[in-house]
Amino acid sequence: MTDQLSTPQTAQTTASGKLTTASGKPETVPSKMETAPNPQKEVTCEHENLTDEQILSAFEDSGALCQGHFRLTSGLHSDTYIQCARVLEHPRLTQDLALEAASRLPHSLLPVDLVAAPAVGGILFGFALAAALDCDLIFSERVEGVMALRRSFAIPQGARVLVAEDVVTTGGSVHELIALVNAAKAQAVAVVSLVDRGKKPDFGSPYFPLITLKTPSWRPEDCHLCKSGEKITIPGSRDLAKSEKNP
Numbered sequence: 544m545t546d547q548l549s550t551p552q553t554a555q556t557t558a559s560g561k562l563t564t565a566s567g568k569p570e571t572v573p574s575k576m577e578t579a580p581n582p583q584k585e586v587t588c589e590h591e592n593l594t595d596e597q598i599l600s601a602f603e604d605s606g607a608l609c610q611g612h613f614r615l616t617s618g619l620h621s622d623t624y625i626q627c628a629r630v631l632e633h634p635r636l637t638q639d640l641a642l643e644a645a646s647r648l649p650h651s652l653l654p655v656d657l658v659a660a661p662a663v664g665g666i667l668f669g670f671a672l673a674a675a676l677d678c679d680l681i682f683s684e685r686v687e688g689v690m691a692l693r694r695s696f697a698i699p700q701g702a703r704v705l706v707a708e709d710v711v712t713t714g715g716s717v718h719e720l721i722a723l724v725n726a727a728k729a730q731a732v733a734v735v736s737l738v739d740r741g742k743k744p745d746f747g748s749p750y751f752p753l754i755t756l757k758t759p760s761w762r763p764e765d766c767h768l769c770k771s772g773e774k775i776t777i778p779g780s781r782d783l784a785k786s787e788k789n790p
């Protein structure tokens with residue numbers, strides 16, 4: 544399904560612990576315990592650029608565009624659900640998409656110190672984006688419905704934070720995560736998503752969706768599918784925490 548997507552980043556770990564890329568250029572495995580941000584760090588990942596058509600094909604071929612009757616995480620109803628998990632289940636494709644998203648960021652916004660992503664949807668893409676930008680990843684999650692940092696995650700004061708999400712409709716989760724960034728006296732330098740559903744959210748920071756898919760969504764009270772008695776599917780993860788048994 545990824546015929547149209549080249550995968551030039553194929554990297555192999557050699558016995559010496561170095562990564563070698565397709566270009567033959569050795570890369571030192573970065574130490575994850577580096578905590579001090581490196582102000583000279585730049586995006587050095589070389590990759591073959593993906594066109595918007597190739598990115599759309601990746602979503603279509605992965606089965607990520609689902610038809611039916613859905614309640615989106617935003618609370619809006621739609622006849623289309625973008626199941627990014629179907630794309631993100633392919634690590635190499637995810638890596639390619641993250642490299643493309645990273646390469647489209649204006650250099651003036653780089654480097655960033657940290658990628659932060661709202662759980663659950665943003666984690667895998669955020670991880671790939673952090674790898675592409677050679678920085679760390681943290682994720683936020685809901686505690687009794689309120690977005691919070693758990694697992695000893697922290698946002699350092701003054702950090703330049705890139706917020707990553709899979710699909711943005713109204714951008715509610717992103718807004719809540721940016722509020723956490725601001726509360727930590729850090730800076731949300733930009734927001735990146737795999738998909739923007741075309742509602743043009745204003746995050747107060749530059750927003751870079753990899754692809755915009757203007758699929759229709761509407762308020763529950765305006766839903767013709769509800770009125771015709773269509774069974775609704777709730778595929779998002781916002782209610783996940785409510786059913787979690789473990790702390």
Ligand SMILES: [Zn+2]
Nearest residue numbers: 620766768769
């Ligand atoms: Zn409905």
